[in-house]
Amino acid sequence: MVTCTDMAVLCGNTPETCYNKYGSTTVRLKCCHEMALRILLRSIDSHANRYSRYIEPLLSISVDFYVRVFVRLHTGARRTKDSATKVGNVIACSGCHSMEVLPILKKVEDGKNVKYCTSVVRQSMMGTDNKCVHCGHPVHHAGPIYIGPIHDRKFVEGILTSLKETPEEERLGTHNRLMGVLTNVSEEIDVPLYYEHDQLFNVVKCSVPKAVSVKSAILNAGYEVSGSHCNPRALKTNAPTHFLWDICRSAAKEANVTAERHDEKAPGHKILSEPIKNEVSFQLHPGATQQTKNEQMVRFQCNKGKNWGPRSKAKGSINSTLAGFYSKTQETSE
Template structure:
């Protein structure tokens, strides 16, 4: 009994010493221990080997190797920003309901709600608990954060970090497989308002349980770092994980986002649920999506009309979108039918009409807008109104990326303007000249946060190729001398120019983010780039539910 009591006191003293070591002020405690004849050499040495890292308002301690990637700070800062806005919107909704007490009652039982609109958050794959701690410390109106992990060491580390940050009243720890934890909370009275999935690699195995444990109008936040799979290096793996195929195209990062969104909605549809994308980001070495999950069989039926495939030419890289379903509204009648195939890109020989090369089909993928412009505008307003002393570590980059996202045209996929120029072997014209010509012709154009050379437009391919034919004509490009007769560019330049192309500078051709000199794209080189090596002791996500472990 005495030994157990001493052990508890020693553990408590270790925690105090770790906090003191963080503050570089542990001499008074050592004097106290000496006066009480407490042996502290071992405790002091352990406290000194503790590595403390602070990000935002949260501190995390690591014994031995540190599983922390500073490049991912942007991911966590973006998540905190989105959750702040999500929580604020919920509080406003709660206030509006109090002011309108005569509204008809809901037919279905909802998740147990507090009248103040506070939220419950699940950090399903918590590791060190850094995300959960930041949510508790930096996001307002948080009722409870649950940090879950299937590693014994991770759970013990999270417990220590909770005490280190003094958030015992807000953060609770769960040991368990993330899928099992989420399934345990699929009941309407147990669901979370926000669920964060940030796995090592693909999140595909967690999506089915995740869409079931999010409350109605709750938010699901998903990261995937398996970009080689999502960007077309291994189409067979992409099919196994996301039920879609893709190939290596210049817009592969947006394709990755749309494949992931379609996969999430497909899982949600099985439970008469559907998603509303709020922000979808492809950045650094991962994709990150924030979607609101809704419930409703009627709206869930619309999901088929949001999905489709894309035809991609292997020669000139031309693309065409092919929807999966067509929605027909006739008065009060709503019907769905398969679309009639009228490919403008394929000729009688099923080859590309522009260059005569073979065409591939990729998808299915999500075709509707992948961002909510009102929500993104709210995020920007929140960032701009944040006092300098309260700004997050990646504040300037958040502003730049979200401003670029807010300017994106709501059309699927994009080209690279220099890629199209290279097809016809001309000197790459300035991006502002290409954008001006598109705008002067009456079409819309924008960039993309995915790629600094992106050309996102609603202009038809016939006009785009006429644009580059006009550049070739103005620069006296001789296709007979410069191009191989069998090449895609040779055939494209052989077509007659049918559209009027005007390269006069258009004032709208320069993006607002560039005008304000915002940080839009970060150099993808340097220390800590890419996902860190998987933590030792981690269990493969597909096997986690079949493991046996004991935690005291």
């Protein structure tokens, strides 16, 4: 188990400090808490690789004011090589907040032969001018981060089963919260990072549809989508970014929002100037609602109570430079 409380460093305020401590750089994104988890996992795995070891993430959570990961260490030089295929870089647009993950290495198997080679760059975000193809703004680079699974589904389901079978008189005071957080984790799909469901609609200045409607549009197109335990408004999906913008264009069209409402240099102007290339259906999909909806679960803790959060470091009542003086004076008086 590893816990980190320096979220200001991991979430993008000081990328140079993040690089010095964890060997990765970060940018300010809505998904900064999951990115913090993946930076931490990559750092642990990188240190383990130096000793021919590799990690197996069991549970990775971002909660309250810290991140905590539970990993299992394995030894094996051959399997250690696979760690390089679970690491990637992130490119993120500074205008429309689009992002894409680029793996560093790929594994090619040809019968009994196994070869590791650099991945072919097939990113669809940057144009020939090195700017975002969606809005024309500069694109930032961050990473590397861990892009493999950050949870072991069987491990999480085992904990949930154990919690459910615990007699009521033996349950912890945080039982409902544990059930809620772990249930959120069990419902997450294995996709790196996420958007906030209102994040993209704010770029085009369109009224934000309900989260169920947005998830239905993604599911109706044949893609996967889920929430995240890191953020109650998270939209984790394997749908390509251009399809997500088509969803925004469709919603803007229904609300009579056009490109003329935006400044020519604004991200929303170029996005709404492009035609809708994919069919978008907001019809309710049965998989868009949470399958394990339970009113007693505390899925997301309200952290606005009194005395919540990390406190300031302890301070002495006597200045350290005068500590010796006061002690001698007291001894003399006695």
